Amino acid sequence: MTMHAVGSSTPLDEPSKIAEIIVPTMGAEALSTVLTNGATAELLLGAGAQDDCAAFRLEGSHVLVTGSDYVRGPKFSLYEKGFLTNYDIGWYLAGANISDVAAMGAIPLGLLSVVRYPKDLPDSDFTELMEGIRDGARAVGALNVGGDIGSAERIILSASAFGVVEPAGLLTRTGAREGQLLCVTGPTGLAGSAMKLANNGEDVARDEYSALLGKWRRVSPRVAHGRIFAGNPGVTSCIDTSDGLKGAVEALAHASEVSIVVEEGRLPIADSVRRAADRLSCDVLDLVFGDSVDFELVATVDPAAVDAVSEQCGAAGLDLDVIGRVEAGQGVGLRRGAVTTDVPGASWRHT
Amino acid sequence: MTMHAVGSSTPLDEPSKIAEIIVPTMGAEALSTVLTNGATAELLLGAGAQDDCAAFRLEGSHVLVTGSDYVRGPKFSLYEKGFLTNYDIGWYLAGANISDVAAMGAIPLGLLSVVRYPKDLPDSDFTELMEGIRDGARAVGALNVGGDIGSAERIILSASAFGVVEPAGLLTRTGAREGQLLCVTGPTGLAGSAMKLANNGEDVARDEYSALLGKWRRVSPRVAHGRIFAGNPGVTSCIDTSDGLKGAVEALAHASEVSIVVEEGRLPIADSVRRAADRLSCDVLDLVFGDSVDFELVATVDPAAVDAVSEQCGAAGLDLDVIGRVEAGQGVGLRRGAVTTDVPGASWRHT
Numbered sequence: 001m002t003m004h005a006v007g008s009s010t011p012l013d014e015p016s017k018i019a020e021i022i023v024p025t026m027g028a029e030a031l032s033t034v035l036t037n038g039a040t041a042e043l044l045l046g047a048g049a050q051d052d053c054a055a056f057r058l059e060g061s062h063v064l065v066t067g068s069d070y071v072r073g074p075k076f077s078l079y080e081k082g083f084l085t086n087y088d089i090g091w092y093l094a095g096a097n098i099s100d101v102a103a104m105g106a107i108p109l110g111l112l113s114v115v116r117y118p119k120d121l122p123d124s125d126f127t128e129l130m131e132g133i134r135d136g137a138r139a140v141g142a143l144n145v146g147g148d149i150g151s152a153e154r155i156i157l158s159a160s161a162f163g164v165v166e167p168a169g170l171l172t173r174t175g176a177r178e179g180q181l182l183c184v185t186g187p188t189g190l191a192g193s194a195m196k197l198a199n200n201g202e203d204v205a206r207d208e209y210s211a212l213l214g215k216w217r218r219v220s221p222r223v224a225h226g227r228i229f230a231g232n233p234g235v236t237s238c239i240d241t242s243d244g245l246k247g248a249v250e251a252l253a254h255a256s257e258v259s260i261v262v263e264e265g266r267l268p269i270a271d272s273v274r275r276a277a278d279r280l281s282c283d284v285l286d287l288v289f290g291d292s293v294d295f296e297l298v299a300t301v302d303p304a305a306v307d308a309v310s311e312q313c314g315a316a317g318l319d320l321d322v323i324g325r326v327e328a329g330q331g332v333g334l335r336r337g338a339v340t341t342d343v344p345g346a347s348w349r350h351t
Numbered sequence: 352m353t354m355h356a357v358g359s360s361t362p363l364d365e366p367s368k369i370a371e372i373i374v375p376t377m378g379a380e381a382l383s384t385v386l387t388n389g390a391t392a393e394l395l396l397g398a399g400a401q402d403d404c405a406a407f408r409l410e411g412s413h414v415l416v417t418g419s420d421y422v423r424g425p426k427f428s429l430y431e432k433g434f435l436t437n438y439d440i441g442w443y444l445a446g447a448n449i450s451d452v453a454a455m456g457a458i459p460l461g462l463l464s465v466v467r468y469p470k471d472l473p474d475s476d477f478t479e480l481m482e483g484i485r486d487g488a489r490a491v492g493a494l495n496v497g498g499d500i501g502s503a504e505r506i507i508l509s510a511s512a513f514g515v516v517e518p519a520g521l522l523t524r525t526g527a528r529e530g531q532l533l534c535v536t537g538p539t540g541l542a543g544s545a546m547k548l549a550n551n552g553e554d555v556a557r558d559e560y561s562a563l564l565g566k567w568r569r570v571s572p573r574v575a576h577g578r579i580f581a582g583n584p585g586v587t588s589c590i591d592t593s594d595g596l597k598g599a600v601e602a603l604a605h606a607s608e609v610s611i612v613v614e615e616g617r618l619p620i621a622d623s624v625r626r627a628a629d630r631l632s633c634d635v636l637d638l639v640f641g642d643s644v645d646f647e648l649v650a651t652v653d654p655a656a657v658d659a660v661s662e663q664c665g666a667a668g669l670d671l672d673v674i675g676r677v678e679a680g681q682g683v684g685l686r687r688g689a690v691t692t693d694v695p696g697a698s699w700r701h702t
Contacts, residue, residue: 044414044521050606051524052454052591053418053513058409063395066417067404068463068498068511103403112419114465114509147419148509158465158499160419160511162404170395173402240403255401 011123014150021123023048025130026144033107033141036231037061037166041109046145054145056109063170066162067100069093069242078195078216083204086125088217089157090132095219096242097161098140099295102223103240105171105230106163108142113159116152133159140223169230171299175237176256180300182324183309185225187268188245189284191215192292193276200280211272215294222297225320228312229297234305241296246289246345248298249324249332256300259329262343264336268321285334289345300326362474365501372474374399376481377495384458384492387582388412388517392460397496405496407460414521417513418451420444420593429546429567434555437476439568440508441483446570447593448512449491450646453574454591456522456581457514459493464510467503484510491574520581522650526588527607531651533675534660536576538619539596540635542566543643544627551631562623566645573648576671579663580648585656592647597640597696599649600675600683607651610680613694615687619672636685640696651677 012020026047033041039060045051058064071093078084084092094111101108113133117126130144137144147159165171194212198204204213222240229235237256241248253260269288277284301309306322313320324335333340363371377398384392390411396402409415422444429435435443445462452459464484468477484495498510516522545563549555555564573591580586588607592599604611620639628635652660657673664671675686684691 045523049523049525052451053416053457055417055455055521055523056415057518058413058415060411062409064407064409064415064513065404066406066461066463066496066511066513068465070465070467070499070501070507070509072501072503100403104406106404110417112417112511114419114421116421145417148421150421150423152423156421156507156509158421158507158509160417160463162415162417162513167408170406172396172400172406174400 011121021127021130022149025127025134031143035164035166041164046143054110061167062164063167064162064164065101065104065106066160068160069097071157078198081198083198083213084216086129087132090129091136092216092219093157093159094133094136095221095295097159098142099221099240099242101161101163102221102226103238103297104165105169105226105238106165108140108161108163108223110143110145111137111159111161113144113147115149116156118154119151140221165230171229171238173237173239173252173255176252176258176300176326177236178258178326178328180302180326181306181322182260182326183299183301184321184323185222185296186319187270188241188294188296189273189287189292190270191294192290193273193287196280197276211270212276219295221295224316225297225318228309229299232305232309234302235299235309238297238299241294241298244289244291244345246343252298253332259327259331260324261327261333261335261340262324264334266323283344285344289343291346362472372478372481373500376478376485382494386515386517392515397494405461412518413515414518415513415515416452416455416457417511419511420448422508429549432549434549434564435567437480438483441480442487443567443570444508444510445484445487446572446646448510449493450572450591450593452512452514453572453577454589454648455516456520456577456589457516459491459512459514459574461494461496462488462510462512464495464498466500467507469505470502491572516581522580522589524588524590524603524606527603527609527651527677528587529609529677529679531653531677532657532673533611533677534650534652535672535674536573536647537670538621539592539645539647540624540638540643541621542645543641544624544638547631548627562621563627570646572646575667576648576669579660580650583656583660585653586650586660589648589650592645592649595640595642595696597694603649604683610678610682611675612678612684612686612691613675615685617674634695636695640694642697
């Protein structure tokens with residue numbers, strides 16, 4: 001299938017876009033997955049089939065998980081400011097949606113993408129966006145299997161991701177238990193720091209900010225961590241940090257009806273976030289806990305299991321930090337030496 | 352959970368909307384399904400769980416089907432003209448998405464809805480929209496299990512629907528075979544007639560147009576037909592008429608690499624469409640074949656199976672009309688007496 005019209009000055013109409021851009025950029029490769037319980041999932045009809053639906057054959061005992069995230073187009077200020085390309089926001093759409101699947105302990109299978117675009121969007125831009133979605137999904141072994149495209153007065157991006165997990169491995173927000181340890185899969189606050197710096201007029205495309213902007217440009221959903229968590233019965237709850245670390249810990253504590261205390265001294269803090277705090281003249285913990293779409297996972301682990309889980313992560317080259325403890329009671333707190341205070345930072349508000 | 356703030360002059364913020372409107376209007380009832388091969392599907396985490404994803408437990412041998420449709424908000428001219436309420440477009444969103452699942456022969460399980468709204472949208476309007484989605488899904492036994500809500504500069508509606516079917520029952524667009532009969536589950540052109548009349552300045556809210564406008568207001572995806580088709584090995588291809596009857600027949604013929612000939616004298620034509628053609632001074636076949644989101648199914652059936660399938664439909668109170676035949680060759684045609692002509696009408700263009 002040729003892409004001859006891509007980059008031409010007159011954007012293709014929709015049927016041509018489907019044939020010449022969508023199908024080639026959705027990733028038509030085969031996909032099959034085996035769960036640890038022997039259950040299998042295999043792609044039957046992907047984007048290339050152009051049928052009413054995509055289809056997967058599932059044999060055995062699965063939990064199917066599925067969720068949707070909408071990405072704000074014109075409100076996506078880093079894109080509007082030129083710090084993110086069409087490829088980047090396509091990848092972001094895939095990664096943000098797959099992160100929800102990872103947080104359930106599941107293997108992501110696929111993505112349905114809804115991409116609406118202004119009629120004058122050059123085909124080259126549209127192609128880059130679709131390639132970003134494809135590559136963001138592919139990076140964790142998933143495929144963009146279909147969805148909806150068509151025109152709108154501006155770019156609108158939405159998707160649904162789905163995956164499968166062994167029934168015994170499903171991780172929810174309600175499983176945190178008193179006495180467990182709280183773990184996080186990586187430092188937080190990087191994405192939020194990039195946003196705050198850009199809003200402050202900084203050129204976050206500069207090399208010194210690459211670790212921060214990189215969180216937006218190449219969302220890396222923690223599928224590998226999720227699979228280790230799902231395979232260990234001592235891990236009993238999980239959530240992603242798409243609403244920031246404070247938001248994640250609050251949601252876990254609320255859903256599980258427990259208290260969670262984070263220890264200041266155990267928090268992984270990236271040097272890039274410390275420098276951002278200096279530049280922004282704010283408390284670094286405001287960045288670490290605040291509104292930041294780092295897409296890390298937060299999980300609670302039985303003390304007896306934490307060494308095994310840490311070793312499995314380490315052997316796979318994956319970070320894992322114990323940052324706190326689940327206690328009786330309600331709410332969240334931050335232990336600073338002998339004192340427990342409120343957790344700083346603002347959770348992301350869905351507005 | 353009280354709904355005290357609904358209808359107040361200041362719309363709720365998003366967290367309150369989730370607690371007070373979303374969860375109650377998403378349908379939190381249990382859901383479990385058994386396929387004819389003994390495979391089961393059961394809801395584990397629905398909207399009420401407010402987890403990262405919804406989750407279903409699947410045991411046995413399933414094909415999972417899933418698709419997405421975006422509904423054009425401000426471009427939805429019947430809504431803008433006041434002929435459709437917020438409840439109606441919510442129902443439409445559910446029905447249009449579930450129709451794709453029905454076209455695969457599957458039992459719809461659930462829906463993920465993406466609802467973005469202007470900040471000044473009254474909560475009562477928002478609630479009606481969510482209730483429409485819920486009721487449209489419920490009408491065919493499915494649930495709205497989650498998704499994404501938040502603000503945008505205008506109403507944006509998108510969804511993904513998913514369902515399960517026995518592996519032997521999956522219906523695609525590629526299965527049509529020479530010698531089969533072409534069947535349709537009901538008359539077409541009603542929805543398109545309503546749109547054309549409204550664009551012509553007619554008040555389509557009048558009683559005489561209720562059959563036409565009703566196609567928009569209460570989309571009725573042909574799940575029951577799809578299940579009968581899936582259960583009969585003589586039915587080998589299926590598609591919905593969301594792009595109009597001409598579009599559906601063309602897509603089947605193209606995907607299956609066959610020719611399909613429709614017989615004029617066998618087409619079911621609703622009286623309301625005949626009256627619309629008179630009013631619009633156009634050929635009734637332009638309406639029957641043209642751009643019209645009636646969400647009927649078109650299927651191809653072996654001659655030896657058609658009586659059994661018809662009887663099953665009849666026993667269930669469902670319409671089924673044989674309207675043509677699959678032949679060797681390529682393309683589609685309309686047989687009018689001894690002459691075969693091009694099929695009239697315009698397919699829906701994705702623009």
